[in-house]
Amino acid sequence: MPDYALELSNLSRHFHLKNGAFKEPTLLKAVDGISLRIRPGETLGLVGESGCGKSTLAKMILGLLEPTDGDVLINDKARSASSRLSMARQLQPIFQDPYSSLNPRKTIEQIIRLPLQLHKEGNKESQKKAVKDISDLVGLPERLLKQYPGQLSGGQRQRVAIARALILKPKILVCDEPTSALDVSVQAQILNLLMDLKKELGLTYLFISHNLGVVEHLVDKVAVMYRGKIVEQGTRDEIFQNAQHPYTKALLSSVLTPEPALGLPEVLDSSAWDSAQAS
């Protein structure tokens, strides 16, 4: 058993933004020297506002984007030194938008079966049986397998995405805002499903979200990301009870509560945590 399921060492990704033909390009440090470690079986919540670099980070972990610097280690093996196929068996994504993550021209069965076909696992019958088993596991009725993604609801589609991610039996799931495109009642179903699967299969999650309310219920540890850097990390209780960094405090106070008496959250002046970042 490796010490860490997922380890990021000084991971960076910089973009050169062009400002026109004769101007100097601006350097954007989308992800700037992030180091994170997740132990097997742990759930780490990565929170931060839109545009702070969460999705860029996820893309690098998934191998969709080359890091400018640093490396991603999955079960103690460097992503850059391993093949796409071998990485696929250890780590799979669940994307934000279930409306674009399923190929509209394929049936649900074809979509869930594809990983097995590409990895040449078993024959046609055993693959179809595996698809049925995994659909059962994620609560997808068998009658939907012959349908196309366009005929399914958002929650059903996200279950398909989860089934596809799990069919190769990876140990790590990278969930990039898996519920933010779903309506609230379905969000709870999907989150509960993810938690049940974690217990049942002993999965490790990197759970990326901007919604602290969601994260609080799921994670063991929290890392707060701001402008490409991790500004604070700790166990769930440390962060939610006793946040140190002003940005974390602001993020916590911006969570909408169901009690009407509390009104809208106060939005703080960003100069407070910018100066904290600089120091």
Added chain:
Amino acid sequence: MSESTLSLNAATSGLPVVPEWRRIMNRVVGHRGLLLGSSILGVIVVLALLAPWIAPHDPFAQNISQRMIPPVWHDKGTWDHIFGTDKLGRDYLSRLLYGARISLSIGLLAALISGLIGTTLGVLAGYFGGRVDAVISYIITTRLALPVLLVALAMASLVGGGSVETVVVLLGLLLWDRFAVVARSTTQQLREAEFIASAKVIGASTSYILIRELLPNILSALIVVMTLEMAHAILLEATLSFLGLGVQAPMPSWGLMISEGKSYMFFKPWVIAIPGITLMLLVLAINLVGDGLRDMNAPEGRN
């Protein structure tokens, strides 16, 4: 298929249940242009396929004593030659029927060749972007800057013109630009889609992603382009043959028939009117089908 669709629709939406094929049929029947176009096209295709059995005469058989017989609606017309005969006494209807085979096969084959070239270039440019895109876009612009007819004429005179095969290859090499432009832009839209990303993470190879994941999603747009280019190719073939650089006599190409009849135009106008009208009908029908298919694909027209 239909049964499980029924149960799902009924269970989830509570709306009246309409099977998928019936919905598609309703939309097709509701679209007059598509209906008209596909009927005309269908009739022409069937007639062309059946030409050897339904043509009343051999399209190549000359008969000097039967020259320039007017069509049946003229006073001097006969039912033996419904559309009359040409200056060599060949039956006009038979030549039209066989000519439909030439027009259709040149249109289809040229559109297929250009479709293959254009789609390959467009998908590569759209998917890889960057330098690949820059090079391919340069090739596309270069192609767009060349007037098709002028290049086709020059090339036809260089290779000597003549056979159906030459015309097919020539037009196939010239008409790929719209395929490339459409394939490139639709690919660019889908490149960042999450189902492509997820196929990558699963470990699919680039060729698998391009052919199996991406291509089926841009195919409908390409089929529309294909119909338009087919009409384009048919017109160009007629033009080239009219100018003497396309299909050569004695082949019964419609363009050639118009060309051969042009000196009789003032006194026997039906000699060019008949092939002219059939050519117009065919091109119109294909364009109507293309427009109709585009409307069928447009999301706002659904249901």
